[in-house]
Amino acid sequence: MTDPFVVVGADAAGLSAASKFRREAPGREVVVFEKGRWISYAYCGMPYFIARYVDRMSDLLSLSPSEVDERGIDLRRGREVVAVDPDAKRVTVETADGDRVEQAYGDLLVATGARADSGPFDVRGLDGAFTLHDMDAAAAIDAYVADPDDYDSDRVDVSAVDRDRVERNAAMPAPETAAVVGGGYVGVEVAEALSERGVDVRVFHRSGHLLSPFGEAVGNRVETALEAEGVSVRTDAPVEALVGDERIEAIDVGGDRVPVDMAVVGVGIRPNTELLDGTGVDLGPGGAVRVDDHGRTSLPDVYAAGDCATARHAVTGEPDWMPLGLTANRAGRAIGATVAGDPAPVGDIAGTAAVKAFDTEGARVGILDPEAAEAAGFDPVSETVTAGSRSGYYPGVAETEVTLVADRDTGRLLGGSVVGTDRAAIRIDTLATAIEADMTVPEVERLDLAYAPPFSPVWDPILVAAKVLNGKIED
Amino acid sequence: MTDPFVVVGADAAGLSAASKFRREAPGREVVVFEKGRWISYAYCGMPYFIARYVDRMSDLLSLSPSEVDERGIDLRRGREVVAVDPDAKRVTVETADGDRVEQAYGDLLVATGARADSGPFDVRGLDGAFTLHDMDAAAAIDAYVADPDDYDSDRVDVSAVDRDRVERNAAMPAPETAAVVGGGYVGVEVAEALSERGVDVRVFHRSGHLLSPFGEAVGNRVETALEAEGVSVRTDAPVEALVGDERIEAIDVGGDRVPVDMAVVGVGIRPNTELLDGTGVDLGPGGAVRVDDHGRTSLPDVYAAGDCATARHAVTGEPDWMPLGLTANRAGRAIGATVAGDPAPVGDIAGTAAVKAFDTEGARVGILDPEAAEAAGFDPVSETVTAGSRSGYYPGVAETEVTLVADRDTGRLLGGSVVGTDRAAIRIDTLATAIEADMTVPEVERLDLAYAPPFSPVWDPILVAAKVLNGKIED
Structure with a gap:
């Protein structure tokens, strides 16, 4: 009996791979380790939850743990894979209590995703300051934005949610003004969402036009669209600091101190690759794990997919790092087939992305x-x-x-x-x-x-x- | 001095060719003969004029005769080219009065379009029966559908329109029920338009689903969309006859006599190629003039483009006949460049087409x-x-x-x-x-x-x- 297919991370790439593998190789074992409680959530849907376009947080979940179970996937939540030994083909898994166990693998998929990079800003110690890269943050922002008398806790109808954090944010007075730090697509979508919730929103973007990777034509039209709805936009305006003791009070930008009751920092994300530190694995652009056209890393029998991995760019033919949902799903699915014995290419990326700002697309x-x-x-x-x-x-x-x-x-x-x-x-x-x-x-x-x-x-x-x-x- | 570039037909293909030629070869002469009074009208927009989505008939005209004149194109309306002598490189042109003149050409473009094929039905002799393939028919339908007290003649704000025909139709009582004979895309669009005007519409289609070339999935969804808006649809229902003396009274279909006050026949179109009868020109599918990848016919220095010509199908690589607006514009433009000395391929067709039925696309x-x-x-x-x-x-x-x-x-x-x-x-x-x-x-x-x-x-x-x-x- 071969060792199981071990997957690290239970989101788009990881669960796509596990599901495809199960269908193609029904007799073989697949184990998915997830360090947190959340699985299979729609990262891209979070701004629309905050905007209240989406009623309930549970709507953003593609698969529940029991549905994963029904697929015959051995999902282990609250288990963090902390080390990989590619020679012994084993991973070290740590529980929330700090217990460690070893798990052998036949093939390993690293699908650890990415995390918000808050740049020079410390958002953790400051009430009213947020990044948006996980569901707990979305729930906290939704709660913070609501007036304490008017908060609808029913919307957060998911057992995995961090209720202490939600309640603490719900109890704070609702913000009147918010700074969105960074006018990338998360920034633009959050600006719309907060504006829909009645907050007076100001977007500050480091460079000359919003949505830098979308080019000037899109950036300028989106700026116009935001301003038409009352969102103010400042470009060429790198934010220098978040100001406040317990709660955010202002931001410093270009010599000005702009008072705000809230700040959402969206200045970038970075791949979660620490798990492979010390293995000698090849990294590529953005520090993501470099993979070939079948998602294989430079380590034998170790694959990587999703926001932590590179993909080949259709124009340059070179590895690139553009973490997006379809790329993750598609690569996961292909790797699931490949590991099951039916090799499938993960496909090139073309860097295709879309964004909405009110009625402008x-x-x-x-x-x-x-x-x-x-x-x-x-x-x-x-x-x-x-x-x-x-x-x-x-x-x-x-x-x-x-x-x-x-x-x-x-x-x-x-x-x-x-x-x-x-x-x-x-x-x-x-x-x-x-x-x-x-x-x-x-x-x-x-x-x-x-x-x-x-x-x-x-x-x-x-x-x-x-x-x-x-x-x-x-x- | 070379003989002029002579174009027969002043619609999409003809005027695209003449315009491109003028820009590329400003020193050379281009003459466009048009047998009627209308030029450069949007055939595809006519149902939307009838539906009143478009306010004025003049909105459907891309170019006025004076704008064509300003481009340096010698446009001669009311001149029908009745014969081509490819050996002498001359065409015979007849005026409305029956006078004939000869016109030499250096290159000739036949862009004579297509006409409605009313099949076995004689719509000409029957009030309330129409085909829809020209602006005069659109104006007449609009007038016929209106209640005589409520007809808005300002919408037909175009000098070229046949006012006698419009006034005669406007004076007739408005129809309560209409049969649309043929559920192709003209039939579907006319059904929507008449329904928007308050007429009780019944669509009769020969074969098993509407929009035969769109396949069953589209046909069935469009049928559902029409019926949801109160348009009745009968498939597998070839209409046998239009019944009536002066005005339409009923249609015969599958042994039934269905009383109606109006009928619009949309059973097909056919290419206008009679001009080339006797020249020995090669014809292709649908009886259209066969052309190569530069729009050249089998006759030297004679091109054809638009609804009267074939085009190469991207899948089969063979000539096909799918008369559509983009094909005409694109081929005309390419031939204009080719004749001006800068050869440009007319491009393949993929048979791409779209249709709307209320909110369904x-x-x-x-x-x-x-x-x-x-x-x-x-x-x-x-x-x-x-x-x-x-x-x-x-x-x-x-x-x-x-x-x-x-x-x-x-x-x-x-x-x-x-x-x-x-x-x-x-x-x-x-x-x-x-x-x-x-x-x-x-x-x-x-x-x-x-x-x-x-x-x-x-x-x-x-x-x-x-x-x-x-x-x-x-x-």
Whole structure:
């Protein structure tokens, strides 16, 4: 009997792998260790819970522990894997009480995810200051934002939630003003959520436009969308400090002290790789665990997937680190098949991402930043166009901005973005497909995209952008 | 001095060609002959004018004659080209008065479009019976549907309109019931439009589901959508006759006589190729003029584009006839460049089309019909899935049905459809791009499509469909 398939981490990647493995190799054992109590939660849904678009926290859970059990997966919560011995093919597992046991593995999947990087800011010691990267934080923010007389504890209908923390936050007076530190997509979504809850929100972003990886066109449109709803935005405004003793009182930014009752810090995340410290495993961009096209690390029989692992970028062909939900699910599922004996590639990433700010939708794919394109050996040329989302005469037509980036020499499409209020974000999938197919911009211009007045003009905004960029390439 | 570039037909293909030619070859002459008075109108917008989603008929015109003039194009309306002499490189042009002149050409573009095929039905001699393939018909239907006391003639704010016909229809009593004969996309859109105008609409369709080229999944969902809004639908119901003396009184279908006050016949269109009769030009599928990848016919220096011409299908590589707006615009533009000395391919078609029925959106691409796939040498295997349009917890999530068809041997994606109420139609562009890139279904399954709870679940419905179809192919 071979040793079990051991999975570290019971979220998207880990449980996808365990589930797929169970289906493909029903006779073999799979053990999933999870250091906390939460499993299989929708990280991306947390802002919408805070906004109250989603009624109950339990709605954000894909799988309950009993459902995992029914799949024949041996899930062990409250068990932290603290060390890996790749030579002996064993992991050391620690319980909440500090007891340690050894567990042998046939194959090992490290799916430990990532955590919020609060940068220079200490949010732990300061009431009203938060990061948002787990469900307990989402529950705490929801409680803090509510007026103590008006807090609805029924929404947090999940046994795993940290009730002490929730109650402590619920008892505090509701904030009137909040600083969102960092205008990445978590920052933008939290800004909308807090604004929906009646808080006066100010977003502070370090660089020149919001949503840096989405490019200037998306960042500027989203800034306009936030401000139209009363959220103030300051760019080129790196926050220097959170100010306060017990509770947050202000932030310091660009020489100003801005009084606030709340701060949410969203300045980045970093991969949880400490488990592999000392094993000599290869790391890649962002400090994530470097993997090959089947999710294998440099250690034998050790795989990594999800927010702690790299993935191959479709444009550069090189490992990259872009922690996103589909990547985690897909890689987990592929590794589950591979370990079960049916090798499946984890798939490339194209860096496809989408974000919503009130009625505005933005999305990006590939390489948008000219410097990044040059670093990858391309000669980037780009164009941004504004075109109608529908036929000009059809009600609801909305201005849609499309940015395309291509390599001047080969015409190859390197990246793109779409932003607007009418079916804008979903249009990025067309560009993602074109990028993964190594299409050139002339090929994109000749795509037979759907034309129907309620959904798209004769020349879809993507075709308009390709046409204009081609003109520029030919000059 | 070379003879001018002569274009026959002043709609999408013809005016796109003339405009591009003028920009690329400013010193050379281009003459456009148009037999009627209308130019550059949005055929696809006519149902929405009838529905009153579009206020004024002039909104449906892309270019006015004076704007064409300003582009330096010599537009001659009321001039019908009645013969082509490819050896002498001359066309014969007839005026409304019957005068004939000869016009030499350097290059000739035939962009004569298509016309409604009313099948066995004579709609001309019967008040209240219509086809819908030109603006005069749209204006007449709008007038007929209105109550005589309530007709708004200001909406028909276009000098080209046939005012006698409009006034005659406006004077007739408004219909209470209408039969739509043929449930293709014109039929479906007209059914919605008439229903929006308060008419009790019954759709009769020859075969087993509406929208035959869109496949069963789309056809059935659209039928449900129509019936939910009070439009009755009968499938497997070929209409045998329109009944009435001066005004329509009933239709005969399947042995029943169904009384109606109106009938709109949408049973097909056919290409206008009579101009080339006797020249020996090669024709292709549907009787359309066969062209190569630059839009050239079998006659020297004679091009054809738009609804009268074939185009190469991306899946089969063979000429096909699928008259659609983008195809016409794109081919016209490419031929304008080619004739100006900068050869440009007209591009393949993927058969991408979209349709709306109230809040339901459907779209199709490629080869969906198993018999057509077999005829093209494939071994088709298909799957239809139902999946959420957004994360399951996000408000507005809607059931989206995706059908994928693949070749069993190679896994190549041959066709697909999408139907639903939330951003369904635009998702077809992802499949169109995959088809034009010759992707396999495993490649589609690994596409890095956007995941964001308001727009798409972790596994987009397209990815779900690819996953399920792959499972079927592997079995």
